[in-house]
Amino acid sequence: MFPDGFDYYEASSVSEAIDLMAEHAGAETELLAGGHSLLPAMKSGLSSPDVLIDIGDVEALHGVTADGDTLGIGAMTTYSDFIGEDASEEHAPALYHAVRQVGDTQVRNRGTVGGNIAHADPASDLPGAALASDATIVVTGPDGERRVSADDFFFGMYATDIGPDELVTRVEVPSAADAVGAYAKKPSPSSGYAMVGVCVQATVDGGTVQSARVGANGVMDRGVRLEGVEDALAGASLDEATIDAAADRATEGLDTAMMMSDLQASAEFREQLVGTYTRRALERVLDRTPTPAAAD
Amino acid sequence: MTEHDITLTVNGAEHDLTVEARTLLVHALRDELGYTGTNVGCESSLCGACTVRMDGEAVKSCTALAVQADGAEIRTVEDLGTRHDFHPIQEGFQEEHGLQCGYCTPGMMMTALDILEENPDPTREEIREGLEGNLCRCTGYQNIVNAVQNAAKEMQPAAVADGGESDDDPTPATDGGEEL
Numbered sequence: 001m002f003p004d005g006f007d008y009y010e011a012s013s014v015s016e017a018i019d020l021m022a023e024h025a026g027a028e029t030e031l032l033a034g035g036h037s038l039l040p041a042m043k044s045g046l047s048s049p050d051v052l053i054d055i056g057d058v059e060a061l062h063g064v065t066a067d068g069d070t071l072g073i074g075a076m077t078t079y080s081d082f083i084g085e086d087a088s089e090e091h092a093p094a095l096y097h098a099v100r101q102v103g104d105t106q107v108r109n110r111g112t113v114g115g116n117i118a119h120a121d122p123a124s125d126l127p128g129a130a131l132a133s134d135a136t137i138v139v140t141g142p143d144g145e146r147r148v149s150a151d152d153f154f155f156g157m158y159a160t161d162i163g164p165d166e167l168v169t170r171v172e173v174p175s176a177a178d179a180v181g182a183y184a185k186k187p188s189p190s191s192g193y194a195m196v197g198v199c200v201q202a203t204v205d206g207g208t209v210q211s212a213r214v215g216a217n218g219v220m221d222r223g224v225r226l227e228g229v230e231d232a233l234a235g236a237s238l239d240e241a242t243i244d245a246a247a248d249r250a251t252e253g254l255d256t257a258m259m260m261s262d263l264q265a266s267a268e269f270r271e272q273l274v275g276t277y278t279r280r281a282l283e284r285v286l287d288r289t290p291t292p293a294a295a296d
Numbered sequence: 297m298t299e300h301d302i303t304l305t306v307n308g309a310e311h312d313l314t315v316e317a318r319t320l321l322v323h324a325l326r327d328e329l330g331y332t333g334t335n336v337g338c339e340s341s342l343c344g345a346c347t348v349r350m351d352g353e354a355v356k357s358c359t360a361l362a363v364q365a366d367g368a369e370i371r372t373v374e375d376l377g378t379r380h381d382f383h384p385i386q387e388g389f390q391e392e393h394g395l396q397c398g399y400c401t402p403g404m405m406m407t408a409l410d411i412l413e414e415n416p417d418p419t420r421e422e423i424r425e426g427l428e429g430n431l432c433r434c435t436g437y438q439n440i441v442n443a444v445q446n447a448a449k450e451m452q453p454a455a456v457a458d459g460g461e462s463d464d465d466p467t468p469a470t471d472g473g474e475e476l
Binding site: 001002003004005006007008009010032035036039040043044052054056080103104105106107109110190191192 | 297298300316317318320339340341342344347353354355356358359360361363364407410411426427428429430
């Protein structure tokens, strides 16, 4: 369980990271963030890069900022630092609840929000949360920044819109201070990754769902929106009957023949899990929604 | 394959050493510097036996490169207490029989330190949540939770007065609906 040998460079700024990527463009190069996906892959021999460029300590990529409209999360912000900011739960409730369920204490102390999203592991917790919270991924390369909607960012397993000379620098979430978020996940008993995880962000007013976005992990080769669930929720009163109806439509529009299937869960089992965990996520939304009488 | 001169401050003592880029923090601590209290368990960031504190936060030292820790303050289990003067966490593990084979214990205790520094009076549920990344294959965790609670009382005697026992706290700490 030792990584193969590699050359290590530490970038102290985004532009230095971009320069280092250009300089080593001919070699197999990986960016090192918190290292909690990459280092295990390197130790088990799944990944053997020639060059690691460490961006974990780039100061400009750390921290959470809230300007009222948008919550900006520096890509190298650790899960723990994100959870520790009051603004995270207030402005990005769906992402907040998903981040709280990533890995464990030690993993959350090292792993990063941007690293997770850039890695695009379909069984990770954040792709679905990025979709549910309508996040924008800010990607920076030699020609400057570009902004990609989470809906357009995930291409497939470990595949994203990031170019070979680019890196994720920031994740932006439109402020959802009046919304409720929840994440319900069935973790793999061995790895803790999501066999299925459903993330919901909903705005409920007077008991009626004004808008809802629902993203799921572990189901397909990338994080996906559950459009049938969103449809069932929109304009409906948030109650048990609506939750039943929404959960029944959990796999609507998904190509069930292409569902993830492995030793731990067959595609058929996952299909059931999506409904069950949609229901659980929505029940948490219901629990967390102030009753119309209590809200003023 | 690059080599790097790094400085690690371990339990207050500064060490300069040269490591290969691929050297893991746990191997630098154990093999280069002799801090063998930190154990290597699964080597795949799951079991937590290798947990140390890095700049005040519990981390799995098998999943960090030594070069990433350059300049960091590391605290290992050797810094907790001595054979004749236990740290309250060590005392808690002894009093409550929080170990059998003891292999996971250094990691358990370093994570417990993290839990208690952030939350001096945790509920049993909060202790279990905090220890999620530390596996024990002997004890079934009951006594480990008891040990951390015991340590919490020892470290924060004032907290006991306003109701330290909150075994059945109905408030879920997170969305984590699954039993640990």
